[in-house]
Structures are given as structure tokens and as C-alpha cells.
Amino acid sequence: MTEPTYISLSGPVLVSACLAGRTCRFDGSSSKDALVASLVAAGRAVLVCPEVDGGLGTPRPPAEIVGGDGKAVLEGRARVVTEAGLDVTEAYLAGARRALDAARRSGATAAILKSRSPSCGKGGVYDGSFSKTLRAGDGVTAALLEAHGLTVLTDEET
Numbered sequence: 001m002t003e004p005t006y007i008s009l010s011g012p013v014l015v016s017a018c019l020a021g022r023t024c025r026f027d028g029s030s031s032k033d034a035l036v037a038s039l040v041a042a043g044r045a046v047l048v049c050p051e052v053d054g055g056l057g058t059p060r061p062p063a064e065i066v067g068g069d070g071k072a073v074l075e076g077r078a079r080v081v082t083e084a085g086l087d088v089t090e091a092y093l094a095g096a097r098r099a100l101d102a103a104r105r106s107g108a109t110a111a112i113l114k115s116r117s118p119s120c121g122k123g124g125v126y127d128g129s130f131s132k133t134l135r136a137g138d139g140v141t142a143a144l145l146e147a148h149g150l151t152v153l154t155d156e157e158t
């Protein structure tokens with residue numbers, strides 16, 4: 001697969017760990033992506049899983065953002081909750097901060113993240129109704145990384 005020109009031709013790239021093949025998705029699966037695999041093979045991938053890094057286990061109940069998108073969560077105007085109503089916002093925020101720390105430590109200025117995730121999604125996330133309905137917006141980690149100047153792409157854009 002040809003690397004897109006808007007990702008630096010050298011240097012580290014932050015990636016969702018599930019795209020690298022780690023079985024860290026909420027249901028214990030992965031979402032291995034060919035471009036991310038090539039970055040791993042080249043030693044350029046910096047793996048983060050904000051939900052696990054924020055303290056959640058695998059498997060874990062799926063969660064969605066209620067009341068907005070990831071930017072709204074960062075601003076305290078929306079929350080991340082499971083379908084059973086458990087508020088997991090603090091874990092999502094902690095994981096986002098860990099991802100930003102990893103970007104800063106590694107020098108990564110771009111990220112390839114998993115689409116539609118309430119943490120990693122960009123451009124569209126589920127709307128909190130647990131009905132597979134998307135709303136415009138980013139996940140919590142994607143929003144934080146973009147707010148700090150990283151270029152964020154999803155696996156569906158690469």
C-alpha cells in the first residue's frame with residue numbers, strides 16, 4: 001500500500017493499537033490495517049489504546065458519547081457512558097492524555113486512528129443512542145490530539 005503524502009515520509013506515527021493487530025477492542029478483537037502494519041514493520045508506529053491506557057479492561061462494555069462529540073467531552077459538555085449507564089468519562093479523558101503524552105515523547109506529529117471509536121474516531125462517532133447512528137465529530141483522543149496540532153487520519157482515510 002502506498003503511504004499517503006500527508007503523512008510524513010519519515011519519523012514516528014501514533015497509531016491505534018487495534019489497527020496494529022493488538023486484540024484490545026471492546027469485544028477483544030483487533031482491526032488490523034495494512035498501512036499501520038507497514039509502519040509497525042518499519043519501526044515507526046507508536047501504539048496507543050486510550051481506553052486500555054485509561055484503565056479499562058478488555059473485553060469491556062461498549063460506550064458512546066452522550067450529549068456531543070469528543071471536543072464537547074474535553075470541554076465538560078458531554079459524557080462517555082456505557083449502554084447500562086456507567087459513566088466512563090474519566091477513563092476516556094485519562095487515556096486521551098496518555099496518548100498525547102506518547103505523541104510528545106516520541107515526537108509524532110501525525111496519527112492514524114480507528115474510525116468511529118468514541119476515543120479514536122474522527123469525523124463521525126456514534127451518537128449515544130446505541131443504535132449505530134453516527135453524528136459528526138471526533139472521539140475524545142482524536143479531539144485532544146488535533147487540539148494540540150497533530151494531523152489525525154482514520155484507517156478509512158488512508
Ligand code: SF4
Binds near residue numbers: 018024049120
Ligand atoms: S479504537 Fe482506540 S480505544 Fe478502541 S481498541 Fe482501538 S486503540 Fe483502543
